Every structure is written in structure tokens, then in C-alpha cells.
Amino acid sequence: MARPRIGDVAERAGVSKTAVSFAFNQPEHLNTVTRERILAAADELGYRPSPIARRLANRRTQQIGLVVPQSTHDIFANPFLPELIRGIGDVCDAQGIALVVVPPVHGSIATAIKDALVDGLILLGLEAQHPELAQLARSEMPIVALDVERWEGASIIAIDDVAGAREAAMHLAELGHRDVVVVLIAQHPDTPVDERQGISARRLGGIRSGFAAAGAGDATLGVLSAPVSEEGGRAAFATLAEGPLPTAVMTMSDVTAIGLMNAAVEAGLRLPDDLSIVGFDDIPAAAWVTPRLTTVHQPIREKGRLAALRLIDAIGSGDGRVHSREILPTRLTVRGSTARPRKDDRLPVAEIA
Amino acid sequence: MARPRIGDVAERAGVSKTAVSFAFNQPEHLNTVTRERILAAADELGYRPSPIARRLANRRTQQIGLVVPQSTHDIFANPFLPELIRGIGDVCDAQGIALVVVPPVHGSIATAIKDALVDGLILLGLEAQHPELAQLARSEMPIVALDVERWEGASIIAIDDVAGAREAAMHLAELGHRDVVVVLIAQHPDTPVDERQGISARRLGGIRSGFAAAGAGDATLGVLSAPVSEEGGRAAFATLAEGPLPTAVMTMSDVTAIGLMNAAVEAGLRLPDDLSIVGFDDIPAAAWVTPRLTTVHQPIREKGRLAALRLIDAIGSGDGRVHSREILPTRLTVRGSTARPRKDDRLPVAEIA
DNA sequence: TTCGGGCGCTAAACCGGTTCACTAAATCGG
DNA sequence: CCGATTTAGTGAACCGGTTTAGCGCCCGAA
Numbered sequence: 001m002a003r004p005r006i007g008d009v010a011e012r013a014g015v016s017k018t019a020v021s022f023a024f025n026q027p028e029h030l031n032t033v034t035r036e037r038i039l040a041a042a043d044e045l046g047y048r049p050s051p052i053a054r055r056l057a058n059r060r061t062q063q064i065g066l067v068v069p070q071s072t073h074d075i076f077a078n079p080f081l082p083e084l085i086r087g088i089g090d091v092c093d094a095q096g097i098a099l100v101v102v103p104p105v106h107g108s109i110a111t112a113i114k115d116a117l118v119d120g121l122i123l124l125g126l127e128a129q130h131p132e133l134a135q136l137a138r139s140e141m142p143i144v145a146l147d148v149e150r151w152e153g154a155s156i157i158a159i160d161d162v163a164g165a166r167e168a169a170m171h172l173a174e175l176g177h178r179d180v181v182v183v184l185i186a187q188h189p190d191t192p193v194d195e196r197q198g199i200s201a202r203r204l205g206g207i208r209s210g211f212a213a214a215g216a217g218d219a220t221l222g223v224l225s226a227p228v229s230e231e232g233g234r235a236a237f238a239t240l241a242e243g244p245l246p247t248a249v250m251t252m253s254d255v256t257a258i259g260l261m262n263a264a265v266e267a268g269l270r271l272p273d274d275l276s277i278v279g280f281d282d283i284p285a286a287a288w289v290t291p292r293l294t295t296v297h298q299p300i301r302e303k304g305r306l307a308a309l310r311l312i313d314a315i316g317s318g319d320g321r322v323h324s325r326e327i328l329p330t331r332l333t334v335r336g337s338t339a340r341p342r343k344d345d346r347l348p349v350a351e352i353a
Numbered sequence: 354m355a356r357p358r359i360g361d362v363a364e365r366a367g368v369s370k371t372a373v374s375f376a377f378n379q380p381e382h383l384n385t386v387t388r389e390r391i392l393a394a395a396d397e398l399g400y401r402p403s404p405i406a407r408r409l410a411n412r413r414t415q416q417i418g419l420v421v422p423q424s425t426h427d428i429f430a431n432p433f434l435p436e437l438i439r440g441i442g443d444v445c446d447a448q449g450i451a452l453v454v455v456p457p458v459h460g461s462i463a464t465a466i467k468d469a470l471v472d473g474l475i476l477l478g479l480e481a482q483h484p485e486l487a488q489l490a491r492s493e494m495p496i497v498a499l500d501v502e503r504w505e506g507a508s509i510i511a512i513d514d515v516a517g518a519r520e521a522a523m524h525l526a527e528l529g530h531r532d533v534v535v536v537l538i539a540q541h542p543d544t545p546v547d548e549r550q551g552i553s554a555r556r557l558g559g560i561r562s563g564f565a566a567a568g569a570g571d572a573t574l575g576v577l578s579a580p581v582s583e584e585g586g587r588a589a590f591a592t593l594a595e596g597p598l599p600t601a602v603m604t605m606s607d608v609t610a611i612g613l614m615n616a617a618v619e620a621g622l623r624l625p626d627d628l629s630i631v632g633f634d635d636i637p638a639a640a641w642v643t644p645r646l647t648t649v650h651q652p653i654r655e656k657g658r659l660a661a662l663r664l665i666d667a668i669g670s671g672d673g674r675v676h677s678r679e680i681l682p683t684r685l686t687v688r689g690s691t692a693r694p695r696k697d698d699r700l701p702v703a704e705i706a
Numbered sequence: 707t708t709c710g711g712g713c714g715c716t717a718a719a720c721c722g723g724t725t726c727a728c729t730a731a732a733t734c735g736g
Numbered sequence: 737c738c739g740a741t742t743t744a745g746t747g748a749a750c751c752g753g754t755t756t757a758g759c760g761c762c763c764g765a766a
Contacts, residue, residue, distance in 0.1 A: 007722085016745070017724090034744075052414060053722035054723055054724075055405050056405045056721090056723070057750080058723090058749050060704065071440065076435040076442065079435070081435070086426045089426075093458075098455070098470070100451045100452070100453045102451070105449050115404055115415070190750080230641075262641065278587055285641060288638060288641065308760070311710085313401070357751060369715070370754090371715070375715085384713085387714075387715085403753065405752080406754090408721095409753070410752080522758085
């Protein structure tokens with residue numbers, strides 16, 4: 001009554017295991033008659049080659065992993081991820097490769113990676129300095145790292161964070177904003193954000209340079225951090241609302257911006273007049289909310305597509321030698337969530353007209 | 354230079370393969386000194402047990418599949434999926450089980466399932482009648498089917514479609530709507546929707562009974578279908594706009610409703626006065642759009658959680674005998690996208706007041 | 707002193723396939 | 737008609753682990 005194995009089929013069809021294997025994988029190596037006989041036997045027995053055994057022998061899992069620094073629950077709270085996956089899926093679907101999301105196991109990313117049934121990894125939201133990932137370099141697993149500046153032994157797909165942030169900052173500066181708060185990405189509510197390296201550093205740098213370039217080097221720049229989710233955005237607004245409000249907020253993700261918007265509106269603010277809000281990513285929902293969100297667009301799906309392409313390429317070629325580094329462009333998409341500050345006494349007179 | 358195997362570690366540590374295996378999996382069977390020695394040898398060699406080999410021997414992939422009827426690209430265009438996955442993830446993450454999405458391979462779901470590296474399957478958007486899935490019943494793979502009435506050999510998690518649709522219909526009827534179009538779910542733009550069985554039939558039935566119960570059995574009910582995506586919703590509006598508009602539209606998913614809303618607003622309609630819109634699902638974005646979407650709420654994450662729970666349970670228990678069937682409640686969430694029709698000459702005089 | 711039992715470890719079988727090297731028979735070219 | 741290929745298929749090794757049954761040793765109890 002046990003699951004039939006390849007040997008059972010072979011016996012029933014009166015051939016060798018090899019022949020059965022051929023019948024399924026390389027039919028051209030077999031006489032049509034024999035093949036039909038084998039297939040018939042397999043069918044009668046309800047035989048189906050074991051996917052795991054097949055993968056072991058082939059030394060390919062036909063799966064790639066998307067490593068993320070947070071739980072599935074948290075990470076999928078950001079619509080960015082589905083968009084990225086759509087891009088990855090375009091490539092994977094076509095090649096019959098499955099994508100598996102690899103969240104930390106008991107908080108450990110290293111453990112999760114060790115157990116992952118994959119031929120290669122796409123790293124999201126991880127900085128090269130991450131202590132748990134040191135050993136990753138030793139394994140010869142092909143890797144594509146997203147949004148990092150450099151990564152030993154991996155290909156890189158990133159965006160021009162500096163330019164995007166800078167462009168957004170200039171936009172706000174030109175509208176007359178001089179009192180702005182930046183909401184950084186907090187992976188865990190309690191661990192502090194490293195403002196000196198990584199994505200936060202790049203974007204903050206871009207923002208500062210943007211204000212300076214727009215002749216607003218004197219602007220006040222507050223910094224805050226929040227988890228990337230609608231709730232995180234609401235929490236950020238709550239923190240903001242404890243003191244005097246800035247005239248504008250720049251968030252590092254649209255979903256945060258949306259949560260912040262929602263909380264602001266519920267608090268009675270009129271957007272964008274009472275508060276300008278800028279997002280980052282340009283997820284689909286950014287165009288659905290009211291006011292429509294001004295945000296730094298990045299080609300999310302294309303990023304996913306490229307990452308999958310480079311990874312699968314690396315897996316296929318076998319040699320982990322060649323590592324590419326591609327920087328995709330960002331572009332400020334001005335919509336309705338930004339406007340001139342309602343009353344800003346620091347605004348140069350000339351600009352008030 | 355090849356990847357070290359368990360035998361290499363055994364040799365270097367001067368022990369048997371078994372001992373090495375124990376060192377990693379059942380340390381208590383080994384003397385501490387020996388274990389340390391083995392681990393040290395493993396470390397020096399850079400040894401890491403092969404996940405595939407381990408899985409083959411254990412006859413468990415530690416993965417479950419979410420079977421969907423469309424490409425990753427299309428299926429992730431609906432924010433419903435991420436929400437469902439968040440629920441599934443709550444269970445899977447805790448148990449160290451990975452979730453892999455199983456879209457059709459070259460259009461074939463059967464092929465995709467055959468090759469899937471999983472211990473069990475959650476079926477989404479598939480009806481029991483699906484021809485490709487007949488053989489699934491023969492395999493002893495544990496299955497949980499979502500949103501179906503019955504499924505041979507599977508546990509079922511569904512929602513009360515009829516009640517939800519009915520409640521929404523009554524809401525519209527009570528507002529005075531008598532000219533309504535229903536937008537059904539089209540999995541592929543070209544294949545027609547089966548209105549006589551499955552989810553569409555249940556909801557249409559609920560809608561009809563709702564209008565009847567509200568004393569509006571005479572209401573005109575148009576039927577349309579569209580892919581489940583923002584673009585699908587826009588397409589539905591385009592079709593709608595070809596003729597005289599109804600006073601209300603009921604969609605079978607929020608994302609469709611949102612697309613329809615967006616297209617309607619762009620066409621110059623004022624919502625909800627010119628057109629009432631009802632969604633289904635209550636995805637997070639339903640509360641972000643303007644007007645906020647009136648929709649039939651279903652507990653998406655809970656559905657995912659339950660599905661994962663039942664599936665993992667079935668996998669663990671081994672006997673595919675016991676099949677549960679759970680129906681989760683729906684609830685109409687009235688927000689801002691529905692209102693009395695602006696001018697409806699068929700509205701009973703008494704109601705006009 | 708002898709016996710039972712636990713500790714620490716091993717050899718061999720097993721998970722379920724793929725593939726390499728090879729052979730016998732059939733086909734082909736000259 | 738003969739040597740060279742091609743066709744059709746086989747046996748054994750291999751992928752890289754886990755697990756069962758059992759062995760030798762030491763210890764404590766009788």
C-alpha cells in the first residue's frame with residue numbers, strides 16, 4: 001500500500017529503473033512501445049516520481065529564496081513586497097522555478113538560510129554588515145543583494161537612493177518647507193536605526209544635499225523611525241503629534257506615508273495644506289489614496305525581474321566569479337500630497353507672492 | 354574543492370557518519386567531547402548538511418504550497434493574496450515551514466503540482482470540478498481547499514459568501530438602488546465565468562435573495578466579469594460606460610472596486626452620488642481610498658491561519674481521513690462608497706422623502 | 707562474581723531517484 | 737560482407753543524508 005517507487009514500476013513493466021527514468025525524462029532514448037508500456041505501468045500503480053529524490057539527484061532544488069529580515073506577517077504588511085515578487089515571478093514562472101520567502105527562524109536569519117531549500121538567494125533589507133550573514137560569503141551559494149552598496153561575492157541590484165531622496169527634498173524646499181521630519185525605516189521598533197551607513201544614510205545624505213542645493217541648508221531636519229506598515233505610519237504621526245508639527249514629512253516607504261496620512265486626517269488635519277507628505281517606492285496604492293501621494297518612484301517590478309534574472313544566471317553558469325552591480329533610476333512623482341506650507345514665517349518674502 | 358559531505362567530516366573527526374549526523378540532530382546521544390570534535394571538524398571543512406538530502410531521508414520537505422490558478426504576476430496584483438499569506442505565515446513561521454506559491458507551469462496546474470516540493474497544498478481560487486485536479490484526489494497529498502463548497506478528500510475553509518453578498522445587496526436595495534451591475538471574477542479575460550456553480554453562483558444567489566428580501570425583487574441585475582486587479586476594475590468601468598450607467602456596482606473583490614472607482618473618478622463621476630460601489634474582501638486598501646470603500650468583510654488572515662493550521666495538522670497526523678469544513682463569517686462594512694442613487698425615477702415615492 | 711542496563715558509538719540499510727559506462731542487437735556505408 | 741555506428745536498454749554507482757539494530761564497555765546491584 002506504500003507509495004510506489006521507481007523500482008516497482010520497473011518490475012511491473014519488466015524493465016530497469018533506468019528505463020523508467022528515461023520514460024519520464026528522456027523519452028527519446030526509448031523505443032515508443034517500451035515507453036508506452038512503462039507509462040502504462042506507472043499509471044496503473046499511480047506512480048509519480050518523487051520531487052525530492054529527483055532534486056537530490058539533480059543537485060538543483062529549482063527554488064530560489066527571498067531572504068527578508070522580518071516575519072512573513074510583518075514583511076507582507078508592505079505592498080512593496082508583492083510588487084517585487086511580481087517582478088521575480090515573471091522570470092521564475094517562465095523557468096519553472098519556485099520562489100520561497102525565507103524569514104528568520106526563531107529570530108535567526110542564519111538558521112533560516114541554512115535550512116532553506118534553494119539554489120540561490122535574493123537578499124532584501126539586509127546590510128552587508130549584518131553579523132549573521134558573515135558565513136554566507138563562505139558558502140558558494142549564488143546571491144543577489146538588493147539595495148546595498150557593496151556585498152562580497154554577490155551581484156547587486158539597487159536604486160539611486162541619493163538622487164531620489166535629493167529630488168524629493170528639493171521639491172519640498174522649493175515649495176518653501178523648512179521644517180521637515182524624516183521617518184526612517186525601523187526593522188524592529190526597539191532597535192535603533194543606523195543613520196551612518198546603509199540605506200538610511202544614503203537617503204538622509206540625499207535629503208540634506210537636496211535642501212542645501214535648493215538654498216535651504218538652514219532647514220530643520222527632524223529624524224524619526226517607524227516599522228514599515230500602515231500602523232507604523234500611524235505610530236509615526238502619533239509621535240509627531242506630541243510636539244509642534246513640522247510642515248512636511250518625508251517617509252522612506254509609501255505604506256508608512258499612507259498610515260501617516262490616515263492618522264493625520266483622522267486627527268483633523270487637512271492634507272496637503274496642514275502637512276505635506278512624501279513617500280518612497282511608488283506602490284500602486286500611492287495613486288489610490290486621497291490626496292494622491294507624492295513619492296519617489298522606483299521600478300519595483302523591474303528590480304525583482306532583474307534580481308531573478310541575475311540570480312538564475314549565476315546559478316546556471318556555476319561560477320560565482322562574475323558579479324554585476326546595477327543601479328536603477330528613481331524619479332520623483334509629484335502628486336497631491338505636497339503643497340506650500342500653509343503659513344511659514346521663515347519663507348522668504350519673495351516667495352510668498 | 355567540492356562541497357564537503359558528511360563522510361568527509363566523519364573521516365576528519367575520526368568517527369562514523371552516524372556520529373556526525375547525531376552531532377547535528379541529536380547531540381544528547383553523543384559524548385560532549387566527541388560532539389565538540391565533530392563540530393570543530395565540520396567547521397574547519399565548512400560543512401553544512403545538505404537540506405535536500407536531509408529532506409529526502411526525512412520524507413518531509415518542510416514546505417507547503419499555495420496553489421493558485423494564475424501567474425505570480427497576476428495573482429499578486431490582488432492585495433488579498435498578501436493578506437492571506439500573512440495569515441498562513443503566522444503559522445508557518447512558528448513551525449519553521451516554508452510557503453511556496455504554486456502557479457501553473459506553462460498553463461498547467463497539474464504539472465505545477467506534480468513538481469511541487471511540498472508536503473501539502475492549500476488550494477485557492479479553484480473549483481472542485483477543475484479537470485486538471487481530478488488526479489489530485491488519487492495522490493495522498495494532504496489538501497485544504499479554500500472557498501469551495503465541497504472537495505473530495507480535503508479539508509475546507511470557506512466564508513459565508515451567500516450571507517455576505519445578500520447583506521450587501523440588501524444594503525443597496527435599502528438605499529434605493531434598483532439598477533445594479535455585478536462584476537464577477539474572471540480568471541482569464543477570455544474564458545467565460547460559470548454563473549451556475551462555485552463562488553459566483555453563491556454570491557449571485559445571495560445578491561438576488563438580498564434584493565428580494567428587501568422588497569426589490571424587480572431590480573435590474575446586470576452581470577459583467579473582469580480580472581481581479583486594479584486594471585480589471587478599470588476595464589469593467591470602461592465596459593460599463595459604453596451603455597447607460599447603473600446606479601450601483603457590486604464587485605467581487607476590493608481591488609476591482611478600487612480600479613473601478615479610480616476610472617469612474619477620472620471619467621468625471623462623483624462618488625458615491627453618481628455611482629455607488631461595493632467591494633468584497635475588505636483588504637487594507639479599502640479603508641485608504643476616497644471615498645472609503647463599502648465592502649463585505651471577510652477574515653482573510655484568519656482564513657490563512659486556519660488553512661495552514663488544518664493543513665499542517667493533516668500532514669502531521671498522517672491519516673488523510675478526517676476532513677473538516679469551516680465556514681467563516683462575513684460582515685458588511687458600510688463606509689463611504691455607497692449612497693442613495695442621485696435620481697432614480699424607479700424609486701418608490703414613499704422613499705424619496 | 708555475575709548479570710542487567712545504560713552509554714557511546716558503528717555498520718549497513720534506506721530515502722527515491724539520475725546517470726555513467728557499457729553491451730547486445732540492429733542499421734548503415736562502402 | 738565487414739567494420740563502424742546507432743539504437744535500446746542495463747547494472748552499478750551516486751546524490752547526501754537519517755535511522756535501525758547491535759556491539760563493546762563500564763557500572764552498580766545482587
